[in-house]
Amino acid sequence: MVTPAVVVAAPSSGSGKTTIATGLMGALARTGGAAGGVAPFKVGPDYIDPGYHALATGRPGRNLDPVLCGEHRVAPLYRHGAAGAGIAVVEGVMGLFDGRITADGRTQGIGSTADVAESLGAPVVLVVDARGHSQSLAALLAGFATYRPGIAIAGVVLNRVSSARHERVLRDACAQAGLEAVGAVPGAGALEVPARHLGLIPAAERGQDAVDAVGAMTDLVARHVDVERVRELARPVADGPAWSPVDEVSAVPARPTVALAGGPAFSFGYAEHEELLAAAGATVRRFDPLTDPLPDGASAAVFPGGFPEVYAEKLSSNVVLREQVRRLVADGGIVHAECAGLLYLAESLDGAPMCGVVPGAAEFTPRLRLGYRDAVALTDNALFRAGERVTGHEFHRTRLAGSPTPAWGWHDADRRPETDGHVAPGVHSSYLHVHPAGYPEVAERLVRAAK
Structure with a gap:
């Protein structure tokens, strides 16, 4: 049986998907909710996030990049990296539909999180930065849910929620869009991973600080996201040979x-x-x-x-x-x-x-x-x-x-x-x-x- 997967994506960069994805990996691994462990993946060429994923899961963080490896290798590389795991979590890159941009400013249509999700046949959990959102969030979610046939948004994590009242309004907006809110995470600026000139500081440089940061992300997600429900939403990807x-x-x-x-x-x-x-x-x-x-x-x-x-x-x-x-x-x-x-x-x-x-x-x-x-x-x-x-x-x-x-x-x-x-x-x-x-x-x- 092919390892079931869930893709963690967002409407845009800066929504907090690395925190949620890494915390979700850690929470799934911690609860033993997946026999064989959790296989971590990152869409795109990013080297830094997989280092934190590896700390959260105890397995190598791997990349799924249609641009660098070819679209035909995405599913085989997934099956190779997920072998023996009970579940896989794939962290997206940028916004859900953001792909490679050509020299003339037009998207080339490959390399996006949506492309990888479609190649795998995996459902998407959308992480939304809730700051500044209210009832109109329903329109945004409805647009993402219907924008591209073949992409199944199975749930929403409301991130950086300011209050209980704010959470109720946002959950109602999710319901209006026909989507399930699987978590509501309060603002947690203290969990932000330190960054410098090329982005986040790699886990290999931070030692115990990186371990502590991953632990804090795991605690945050375990408290505020229905991890069991996310596991239920995961689906086996298309069967076939693994890359070897x-x-x-x-x-x-x-x-x-x-x-x-x-x-x-x-x-x-x-x-x-x-x-x-x-x-x-x-x-x-x-x-x-x-x-x-x-x-x-x-x-x-x-x-x-x-x-x-x-x-x-x-x-x-x-x-x-x-x-x-x-x-x-x-x-x-x-x-x-x-x-x-x-x-x-x-x-x-x-x-x-x-x-x-x-x-x-x-x-x-x-x-x-x-x-x-x-x-x-x-x-x-x-x-x-x-x-x-x-x-x-x-x-x-x-x-x-x-x-x-x-x-x-x-x-x-x-x-x-x-x-x-x-x-x-x-x-x-x-x-x-x-x-x-x-x-x-x-x-x-x-x-x-x-x-």
């Missing part, structure tokens, strides 16, 4: 050691990446560049995204690792770096010496670069062939001078050409995040090159 890493790649018999960076500075990664590397025959060993040396015997290293600008001095002080990375490249090893990894490989970051594998000095800037990119590989390298096309995601506030051998090219919103990253023998580095499940051959190529 061993079906996506061929194993290399040599079993090279691939070092996978993690810890507070490199917390932006996808669970499927490690699974694909292992399926391709690698022995994957995690390490924290803030404190650890390169794992013994590593012939390849992967540096995912994160916040190296916050830890520049500490990363710089690990001189042993920086020298090991330089030596790995000089000896013909393989290094794959995305965003944070690109900055770590640069000559310096905000004045602090880094590995010096990528030419140029990186620095923090006030400008946010954010969005999906349709990119083409400009240079042959160990991981990509010149001319190959991918869709990735860019998300940073730093700048690094252009390379004479860039990894990628694409066009910006004004159709101006841009290049990104740096390619050298054994090195592929760029700002672009590419989901491994969308391009599994890259993991196999990395392992083959590493042997």
Whole structure:
């Protein structure tokens, strides 16, 4: 039987769906209401929310992103991540119907929470920020309920309710729209997760504070949402085969050691990446560049995204690792770096010496670069062939001078050409995040090159 799911969505960003979704995951897991546990998912490319989901459930937080992985992989990836769980909670992205925006300002129609809900055949619980709403909420809910056939809004969580009277008015509005209010949550500003320049601070950086925050979210939802009713609303998704890493790649018999960076500075990664590397025959060993040396015997290293600008001095002080990375490249090893990894490989970051594998000095800037990119590989390298096309995601506030051998090219919103990253023998580095499940051959190529 396919694990039943419920999708937690909202009319717009800022409605509090992360708090409600994470708290719901924790409350379901805490009550044992689902034999096998709770499988957590996040729609879109977000790396931060899944970290909190993992704390709430004890299972890896996973992403369902039709843009990065392809619409045809959404349900198989769901079935893979939900295997063995009794229920799954899928947190949406932005507003329910918000999808990718093209350069001309028109929605491309893929990547929205509604798309994922429809692909799964899962019901939606809509989280509404109730501040400023009264009887007219009925019209808003009626619009969302009828806007798109195939999307079933099964219930509403009224968030940030100001009083008992306010709750009664809002519940009546839900009834007028033909929707069930499954919870009414009071304003709880103290539960807001601290944020900085790229959004919420990742759970990997907050330690016990993150655990406490998830516990508080769980308590809040357990008190004010009918968790049992939400579980009853969950429905099994469409049956079919699950995505499997061993079906996506061929194993290399040599079993090279691939070092996978993690810890507070490199917390932006996808669970499927490690699974694909292992399926391709690698022995994957995690390490924290803030404190650890390169794992013994590593012939390849992967540096995912994160916040190296916050830890520049500490990363710089690990001189042993920086020298090991330089030596790995000089000896013909393989290094794959995305965003944070690109900055770590640069000559310096905000004045602090880094590995010096990528030419140029990186620095923090006030400008946010954010969005999906349709990119083409400009240079042959160990991981990509010149001319190959991918869709990735860019998300940073730093700048690094252009390379004479860039990894990628694409066009910006004004159709101006841009290049990104740096390619050298054994090195592929760029700002672009590419989901491994969308391009599994890259993991196999990395392992083959590493042997």
